[in-house]
Amino acid sequence: MNQLLTEIVAKYNYWLYVVLMMIGFYAMIGKRNLVKKLLGMNIFQTAIILFYVSTGVKRGAKIPIVDKYAALSQGVDPGQIINPLPHVLMLTAIVVSVSVTGVALAILVRIYRRYGTLEEDEILEKIRS
């Protein structure tokens, strides 16, 4: 038990992302309201963004903005700055996630106009009848 606890505390960022991801996953699969599913999808994607960003962090390191001339003359100590690449990757992933959400919301508007509801059960009932 103690060992497990130290494991969790030592890598709490990864545990946090797993928990967030499972919340999102549950909402996507388990919820019957389409907007809640979409929100679940967003939580899921945010969890992955968190995961990536936390991989770039180093203990005691600063943000990766360095003086150009100092860097050119003395070089950069990679231990002193956090890894910026995961952040940059996640900028792209955020763009992707925003576009998917946009398309999904537009489609939800169309669904709502057609069926007058966003509850999956009610929509299926209306399709059947």
Place this chain on the structure above:
Amino acid sequence: MTATNLHLYVMAVPLLSAFAVNLFGRRYRAAIGPVAVSALGFSTIAALLTLLRVLQQGGYRYTVGNWQPPYGIELVIDPLSALMLLLISAVALTAAIGALKSTEQELPGREHLFFTLYLILVAGLLGLVMTGDAFNLYVLLEITSITTYGLIAMGGGRAPLASFNYIIMGSIGACFYLLGVGYLYILTGTLNMADIASILPGLESHAAMATAFGFMLVGLWVKMAFFPLHNWLPNAYSLAPTGAGMMIAPLMTKVTVYLMIRVMFSIFSPEYTFFAHSGVQAGIVWVAALAILCASALALAQRNLRRMLTYILVAEVGYMVGGVWLANTTGMTGAVLHIVNDALMTLCLFLAAAAIVYRTGSLEFDKLRGLYRRMPLTMAAFTVGAFSMIGVPPTCGFFSKWYLILGAVEAGHWEFVVALVLSSLINAVLFFRIIEIAYFQKPEQAAAGGLLAGEAPLLLLKPLLVAAVALLAVGIGSGPLVSQVIRLALPSGMVP
């Protein structure tokens, strides 16, 4: 324009013409078709030249904007990706010509939007097969997916709902893939596929590597609708506008299978993929066999032609995944040949379905009565496509199935052989049922629809006939195609 970056034009021309179609399509409606078709025609010719060049001089790598890898994004043009470039652009060109008439009928006034998405989707697919960067692959995968969501949602009736379900499933797939890339990045600190492949050996004992492998594969399986994860596909593809279905159905699943091959062999090594975890390889072949059988059985239950085709499509994914995972050259050859063949067969059948729905307005089996008399050319092409799906020589479907069966026998996976043979039988039942309805049964009210419904317009008929001839041509040319192109296209290091 120099020959060295010809492959870039293959992708750039559809992408740029998409913007032109979107900006000017509303005002100059007549120009949409010519712009789209000529852009895709240019892509096809350029892809053909690229393939010829690669076959003569071997594959090459290209760094975009001269940012050197592993930091910059690298494009990899080897025989396999050049073959895929040609396949995608040719299928997209043929489907686009057919889609002109269908969209005019189904989406009046929205053709420019349709073709904008269509062209971006083609550009995304072309980019997917070229990229040599694991993260770039994710971005392009999402570009193709987002355009597909939009195209499907343009359909009438329940299409938006089907599209929404596809968004949820597709996002899960893409996120899983992204997670896998994340683990690889933690392990290796790079995103370039070749670079990852050179760092990974020696790290096999790390759990993160297996996690990355698992997440990436499952993500791609969701995207390609591999059997237990296929639920989104039949609704989405059968409710999409006819013009969109014609292009999405032949290409999306096939390109994803190609991506799976890329992940398995370009990032991970064949030794790792097949032998690092005992039981995985055999297990996946079993699942593929199950996929083929279950999807074929589900196809039997359908009473609508296009819906039936979508279930056959799910079964075909099982063919290809199983073929790749047989872990021998013959099975792999069969799988790659089947990517080409299945794209052409699906194109032919979906074009035939589009021609039928253009004239009769319905694809329910009951409405197909007497079609051979009313649309003889369409149905002749449909029959060629059906024979190819069943696997009757000399259509191309026979040859890839033959390789797959040989590969399965070689690997000793008899369950896969049984699944392939049974699925051929089920396909025979499926298609002969339709041929029986359409050939022998008399239409109910010959007077009502009989006079009106003749052949589909030439613009729809011509691509259909081209696709049917292509099935025969690829079938007859299978020998040289395998020995001169596909053998070269097999990933290096493949276990003989």
